[in-house]
Amino acid sequence: MTLYMVQRCLFDHLRRLEAAGDGPKPDIVTDGYTLTSEEARAVTEPDIGAIYAMGTHPVLVNGFCRALGYKRADYRPLLENSGAVPPRRRTRWQKS
Amino acid sequence: MAEIVMAYSASHAPMMTADPGSAPRAQAESFFNALEKVRDVCREKQVQAIVMMTGEHFTNYFLDGLPQIAIGLDEEHLGPPEVWLQVPKKMVPSDPGLAKHVMASLMEQGQQPAVSHGMKIDHGFMTVYYWLDPEMNLPMVPIVLNCTTPPLMTMKQFWDFGVALGNAIRSYDGLERVALVAGGGLSHFIGEPRVGDIDEEFDEWFLDKLGRGDFSEILDLPNDELAEAGNGTGEVRAWVALAGAMGGVPGQVLSYQPIYEWINGMGVVLYEGDDAQTTT
Numbered sequence: 095m096t097l098y099m100v101q102r103c104l105f106d107h108l109r110r111l112e113a114a115g116d117g118p119k120p121d122i123v124t125d126g127y128t129l130t131s132e133e134a135r136a137v138t139e140p141d142i143g144a145i146y147a148m149g150t151h152p153v154l155v156n157g158f159c160r161a162l163g164y165k166r167a168d169y170r171p172l173l174e175n176s177g178a179v180p181p182r183r184r185t186r187w188q189k190s
Numbered sequence: 191m192a193e194i195v196m197a198y199s200a201s202h203a204p205m206m207t208a209d210p211g212s213a214p215r216a217q218a219e220s221f222f223n224a225l226e227k228v229r230d231v232c233r234e235k236q237v238q239a240i241v242m243m244t245g246e247h248f249t250n251y252f253l254d255g256l257p258q259i260a261i262g263l264d265e266e267h268l269g270p271p272e273v274w275l276q277v278p279k280k281m282v283p284s285d286p287g288l289a290k291h292v293m294a295s296l297m298e299q300g301q302q303p304a305v306s307h308g309m310k311i312d313h314g315f316m317t318v319y320y321w322l323d324p325e326m327n328l329p330m331v332p333i334v335l336n337c338t339t340p341p342l343m344t345m346k347q348f349w350d351f352g353v354a355l356g357n358a359i360r361s362y363d364g365l366e367r368v369a370l371v372a373g374g375g376l377s378h379f380i381g382e383p384r385v386g387d388i389d390e391e392f393d394e395w396f397l398d399k400l401g402r403g404d405f406s407e408i409l410d411l412p413n414d415e416l417a418e419a420g421n422g423t424g425e426v427r428a429w430v431a432l433a434g435a436m437g438g439v440p441g442q443v444l445s446y447q448p449i450y451e452w453i454n455g456m457g458v459v460l461y462e463g464d465d466a467q468t469t470t
Contacts, residue, residue, distance in 0.1 A: 098253060105252055112271065152381030152421050153248055153338055159381070166386045166453065173383040185418045186407065187395035 096130060097149050103127045103137055104145075104154045111161050142169055143176035192288075192362045195235040195463035197436050198228050199372040199400075199429040200321075202244060203454035204313045207276045207320060217447040217456075224444035224458035225321040232322060235463065237369045239285040239329040240322070241292065241359060243432065244314030244373035245337035245425040250306065258343050259301070259351065262309030262332040263289045269311030277316045278326070285329040287364045292331065295358035301351055309334070314425075318373040335431075337374065337424040345416070346409045348427040352434025359435070360464070369463075372432040374425025376446075376455030382421055388448040392419035393455040396426060400433060400459050403440035422454075429459070436461045 107122045114120060124134045136144040140162065146155050159169045173179075201221075210218055249271060251257060266281040273279075296303055311319075311332050319330060333355075336342060343351075359368050376396065377389040399408055408430060416424060433441065441459040449456050 101253060105248060115273070146382070151248075151253070151339065155381030156385075157248075157381075170383065170385050173381075173385065176383070179383045183415075183418060185392070185415055186411075187389075187392045187419075189391055 096128060096133060099127045099129055100133050100137065100145070100148060101150055101154055103129065104150065104158050108154070108157050108161060142172040146173050147176040147178035192359055192365045192368045193464040194356060194359055194370050194435065195237060195367045195465055196231050197370040197432055197461040197463070198459060199375070199432050199441075200225065200228070200318045200458045201376055201454055201456040202314050202317045202373040203378070203449070203452040203456060204272065204275055204317065205452035205454075206456070207313075207317050208274055212451045213449045214451070217449050220445045220447050221449070221456045221458065222321070225318075227444060228458065228460055229322055231460065232328075232369060235369070236367055237328065238365045238367050239288055239331065240369040240371050241288070241331045241333065241355070242315055242319065242371040242373060243333045243335055243428040245428065246334040247312055247314060247338075249310050249312040249314075250334060253339070256336055256339055257304035258336045260304040260306040260309070260334050261289060261293050262306050262311075263293065264307055264309065267309050267311045267330075267332055270313055270316040271310050272313055275313050275316065277320045280326050282311060282319070282326050283329045284331050285365065288359070288362055288368070289331040291362045291364070292355065292358040295361055296354050299354040299357060301354050303333070306334075314373050318371065322371070335428055337427050338421065340413070342413050342424060343427065344413060345411050345427065345430050348431040349405070349409055349434040352431030355431065356435030356437070370432055370435055372428035374428050375423060376426065376457045377420040378422040378454040379420040380422050380453070384420070386450065386453045387420070388450060388453070388455045389419040389423065390448045390455065392423065393446060393448065393457065397443050397446055397457055397459065400429070400441045401443045403438050405430075405433065405438055432461070
């Protein structure tokens with residue numbers, strides 16, 4: 095349940111940012127979500143690697159990074175160093 | 191009865207409208223020239239409405255209730271919600287008669303799309319649609335597909351959905367000339383450690399098969415193997431559904447460009463319409 099709560103927290107935050115438009119950007123809200131202390135730390139700090147490693151949907155990771163103003167080159171290393179890089183397997187279209 | 195007078199699949203990377211100049215000029219021109227050709231065909235065929243499929247990006251649904259397929263049934267739909275997309279926000283007209291008929295016909299054929307009102311049409315639709323009709327007056331029936339949140343429908347299931355969708359459109363007697371459009375793909379990775387990568391080998395393999403009308407391997411492709419080509423690449427499910435709707439005939443690959451600045455394999459595949467297939 096808590097992973098859903100992390101994702102709900104991020105999703106609601108992204109919607110609040112969208113609603114704010116060009117106005118002041120609201121801080122992320124954790125009250126009302128059932129989060130562990132580590133989850134609350136990860137979303138407020140924020141710790142993108144930890145958010146990714148706990149299994150957060152990549153669409154939310156992408157949106158959250160975009161909202162933080164991160165470029166791809168900024169957050170790719172955070173994900174690469176998250177300790178949760180999935181192993182790659184060979185595919186039928188792979189030539190090399 | 192309606193004919194599907196043309197069909198095409200095209201990538202929908204947000205950067206194609208948000209920052210088109212960021213791509214190498216020759217690559218961008220190849221992709222946009224293909225979209226212009228599609229636009230010319232659409233005008234030549236005097237298309238009255240389009241039915242468009244694309245992936246859901248948590249624009250309309252979230253994890254608390256995520257349909258595998260949903261059809262927008264309103265008279266018009268607002269888009270895009272992304273203010274940075276550089277596409278004017280507009281209430282885009284639909285054809286609710288066609289939408290309701292498609293919904294009912296799909297149900298009769300054993301498909302179970304969700305009913306949707308108030309559907310917003312995000313970059314998945316608007317990037318491609320804006321290139322098709324910059325005035326954004328061409329009626330569009332929107333269909334969103336779950337392409338990123340497991341468990342996912344298989345390629346074969348989307349093919350079957352596409353076959354049923356084609357039957358549904360062709361059994362509508364309120365219009366004569368409809369186009370079918372798929373947005374999304376080709377390979378791309380978002381929100382994960384390989385963000386920015388493009389699996390060119392997958393894109394070339396997939397497009398080669400579409401160009402030859404060879405779907406045997408594509409329809410057998412397990413979801414976990416497809417995911418190796420990128421966690422956004424699953425949007426090619428819309429392309430497979432479209433190919434199913436067109437009877438699996440070979441498509442014409444108008445362009446393929448791996449545009450790293452847009453973090454997306456960008457492609458356009460055009461299919462001749464029912465009229466061409468009945469006259470040859």
